[in-house]
Amino acid sequence: MKKKTYINGVGCISTQKTFDTVFLEEAAYNQNDTVLSIIKPDYKDFISPASSRRMAKGVKNGIVASALAMKDANTENVDMIISGTGMGCIEDSEKFLKNILDNNEEFLTPTSFIQSTHNTVGAQIALTLQCKGYNFTYVNGAISFESALLDAKMQIEEDEANTVLVGGIDENADYTLSLFKLAGFIKKEQDQPFNLLTETSPGVVYGEGASFFILENEKKENTYAEILDVEIINTLEENEVETQIVSFLKANQLQISDVDAVVLGFNGDATFDGYYKNLAENTFAQTPQLYYKHLSGEYNTASAFALWMASKIIKTQEIPEIVKVNQVEKPVYKTILLYNQYNGKNHSFTLLSK
Amino acid sequence: MKGVAITGMGILSSIGNSVEENFDSLRNEKLAITRIENITTVHADVIKVGEIKKTNQELIDELQLTADNNFSRTALIGTLAAKQAVENAGISSINEFRTGLISATSVGGMDMTEKHYYDYFTNPELIKYIGCHDGGDVAEKIANELGLKGMVTTISTACSSAANAIMLGARLIKNGKLDRVIVGGTDALAKFTINGFKTLMILSDGYNKPFDNNRKGLNLGEAAAFLVLESDEIVKKQNKKVLARVSGYGNANDAFHQTASSENGDGAFLAMKKAFEISGLKPSEIDYINVHGTATPNNDLSEGRAILRIYQDEKVPDFSSTKPFTGHTLAAAAAIEAVYSVLAIQNGIVYPNLNFETPMEEFDLQPQTTLKNKNIEHVLSNSFGFGGNCSTLIFSKD
Numbered sequence: 001m002k003k004k005t006y007i008n009g010v011g012c013i014s015t016q017k018t019f020d021t022v023f024l025e026e027a028a029y030n031q032n033d034t035v036l037s038i039i040k041p042d043y044k045d046f047i048s049p050a051s052s053r054r055m056a057k058g059v060k061n062g063i064v065a066s067a068l069a070m071k072d073a074n075t076e077n078v079d080m081i082i083s084g085t086g087m088g089c090i091e092d093s094e095k096f097l098k099n100i101l102d103n104n105e106e107f108l109t110p111t112s113f114i115q116s117t118h119n120t121v122g123a124q125i126a127l128t129l130q131c132k133g134y135n136f137t138y139v140n141g142a143i144s145f146e147s148a149l150l151d152a153k154m155q156i157e158e159d160e161a162n163t164v165l166v167g168g169i170d171e172n173a174d175y176t177l178s179l180f181k182l183a184g185f186i187k188k189e190q191d192q193p194f195n196l197l198t199e200t201s202p203g204v205v206y207g208e209g210a211s212f213f214i215l216e217n218e219k220k221e222n223t224y225a226e227i228l229d230v231e232i233i234n235t236l237e238e239n240e241v242e243t244q245i246v247s248f249l250k251a252n253q254l255q256i257s258d259v260d261a262v263v264l265g266f267n268g269d270a271t272f273d274g275y276y277k278n279l280a281e282n283t284f285a286q287t288p289q290l291y292y293k294h295l296s297g298e299y300n301t302a303s304a305f306a307l308w309m310a311s312k313i314i315k316t317q318e319i320p321e322i323v324k325v326n327q328v329e330k331p332v333y334k335t336i337l338l339y340n341q342y343n344g345k346n347h348s349f350t351l352l353s354k
Numbered sequence: 355m356k357g358v359a360i361t362g363m364g365i366l367s368s369i370g371n372s373v374e375e376n377f378d379s380l381r382n383e384k385l386a387i388t389r390i391e392n393i394t395t396v397h398a399d400v401i402k403v404g405e406i407k408k409t410n411q412e413l414i415d416e417l418q419l420t421a422d423n424n425f426s427r428t429a430l431i432g433t434l435a436a437k438q439a440v441e442n443a444g445i446s447s448i449n450e451f452r453t454g455l456i457s458a459t460s461v462g463g464m465d466m467t468e469k470h471y472y473d474y475f476t477n478p479e480l481i482k483y484i485g486c487h488d489g490g491d492v493a494e495k496i497a498n499e500l501g502l503k504g505m506v507t508t509i510s511t512a513c514s515s516a517a518n519a520i521m522l523g524a525r526l527i528k529n530g531k532l533d534r535v536i537v538g539g540t541d542a543l544a545k546f547t548i549n550g551f552k553t554l555m556i557l558s559d560g561y562n563k564p565f566d567n568n569r570k571g572l573n574l575g576e577a578a579a580f581l582v583l584e585s586d587e588i589v590k591k592q593n594k595k596v597l598a599r600v601s602g603y604g605n606a607n608d609a610f611h612q613t614a615s616s617e618n619g620d621g622a623f624l625a626m627k628k629a630f631e632i633s634g635l636k637p638s639e640i641d642y643i644n645v646h647g648t649a650t651p652n653n654d655l656s657e658g659r660a661i662l663r664i665y666q667d668e669k670v671p672d673f674s675s676t677k678p679f680t681g682h683t684l685a686a687a688a689a690i691e692a693v694y695s696v697l698a699i700q701n702g703i704v705y706p707n708l709n710f711e712t713p714m715e716e717f718d719l720q721p722q723t724t725l726k727n728k729n730i731e732h733v734l735s736n737s738f739g740f741g742g743n744c745s746t747l748i749f750s751k752d
Contacts, residue, residue: 081607086488086490087487087488088488088489088510093464093546096546096549096550097464097467097468097471097546098471100468100545100546100549101468101471101472104396105395105396105397105545105549106396108549108552108553109553110550110553110554110613113546113549113550113553113554114550114554114612114613114740115612116550117460117510117512117612117739117740117741118460118489118510118511118512119510119511119512119739119740119741119743120612120741122511122741123607123612123740123741123742123743124612124741126607126609126741126742127609127610127611127612127742129609130609131607131609132606132607132608132609132620132621132624133606133607134605134606134607135511135605135606135607135741135742135743136509136511136518136522136605137509137510137511138507138508138509138510139459139462139488139489139490139508139509139510140489140490140493140506140507140508141488141490141491141494143490143506143507144490144507147507150531151522154525154526154529154531157529158525158529176487179474179484180484182474182475182481182484183481183484183485185484185485231505232505232506232507233503233504233505234455234494234497234502234503234504234505234506235497235503236503300488300490345494346490346494346506
């Protein structure tokens, strides 16, 4: 019998106040900026100033978010560390690349090269915790985090680990943001104010963040939710998503009407939000629908923010007004489905249960 | 345990653009470490690299891509290798079974980013390359070219990346999540990595000499290799030829330093130990170890000590590093060495550890320096990366 996977601790650094809070009570919907920045925690509570100086923002946020998750789960040790990051340590990549180009490949120091490796966050957490176990980093756009989640779930099912630290991290870096604006990935200033659910313009409002989770094979008093299943599919047409969801639910002995809330990855890109609108208007018309990228911004591992949000909802049984797409309510929030995609690619389905 | 079946392989490296060409070079001691031609760098007269001697345009023509394509070099060589692997496995309908692609890369599209970084704002024609920087874009393109629609993901754990991609693929099949997975890695040479390794002062100005007392560092290389893993159900149903099996795998973290390996190779030791546990094999059953052997002072000492810890009083099997042939191909290294491991099993050959002259003074370990013919049932292959990431794979005869 395969072991079950429980979320027993969460930690979230995001563009909202998501630490030292109960939930999203201090969240604010910024409709005017095209790029959202994280609300910084007090790093010195978690990292020595000497180490902190050498670390890029993403690494620091990863360390803090993982420490929060561990504290939340009352655990001091983990067996494995599995991370996802779409762009990796882009701040240090930028720094090293600029030094190469500006100085014609001379007078370089290795620090930013060393820290630019995609698995730096997972490695630094392992160093901090002295965790010698399995340590993987996934870098595949919008499903970077779900790859880590699926891997962690398999490790627990196969009894390879009791406790796994899993997270998604992405950081913003100035020059890369300017390139994303140039390429039209990010919305234009003149199109504001933004209303993600009714946007007619292309592009997204960009964000950053780090969300970590403690997954364990044991249900505890502080358990948030059980992860029933995770599925990743690279390519789906708009009209194939419903069929996919139905078969995904069926594989877990569930049907559409069993879903108590659906978390959709609306990012305000008029070109691809049809994937979600179809579901919202048809498949899940009678289901409470939630969205989150108006709070977190869109980034490769924004779906980790969604998992944080859904975990909190199952635990507190309350849905904050600010994340509601429709006004449908349910007496109990037992089963939550998360669906995300980016540019019609990298689709992920995550199923949580109370 | 029986292990997961390997039914196809594809490879491009400095020593050849197909499995056959690579094997021919290995067997005939034809290394390919040369001056760099495809990248303009101030270090061109100092460093030697393992370079695929084809321009991007030649690769584009081979893939018959349209002029408006935005393939990075990493994606170009990756797609060619993956196509070879799928063809070699005799797959005609890619989505017939639940098929996934697990790729690995460390530089991704950095070769394009570094070439055009400051020109994007003045040359609109280049803007298409902005979206090909990230690691996931490479897998995306390979999947597209293969017509593969299912699970696609990418692992990036520096120089152990492809080992981890093979590991994940094997686990996805064992877990019943997928029936067939194309696994491997790809990394093109880039100014970024050349300068990175240069600042770390671990690039050799000559030919890399793994496990030699006078080793001076590594030669960088570029390569791509993919393998097709299939479930036993498919193998049986389609009467597939099994080239070899992935019988063991392990990943562990050294938790010592971001770039250096610990003195006793804790991570390497734990990775090998785990791989033995999974495979159910004893260390004495390994016939050949394809070591990571980058020829940096630090790696070879740490890896050697870890191997001695595994073997204790037993005899260490024949071992060699193939990096003198190809250079260190970073995220692709474990994938090309997986292909070499399978070829070693199929042909009963231990490859020579070229350039070796003087044994290391720290221990009594001597690599196999000449081509050796013998029956090989099991090969152990190590790959270690930055961030203390240590991986071991064991390949076995079907």
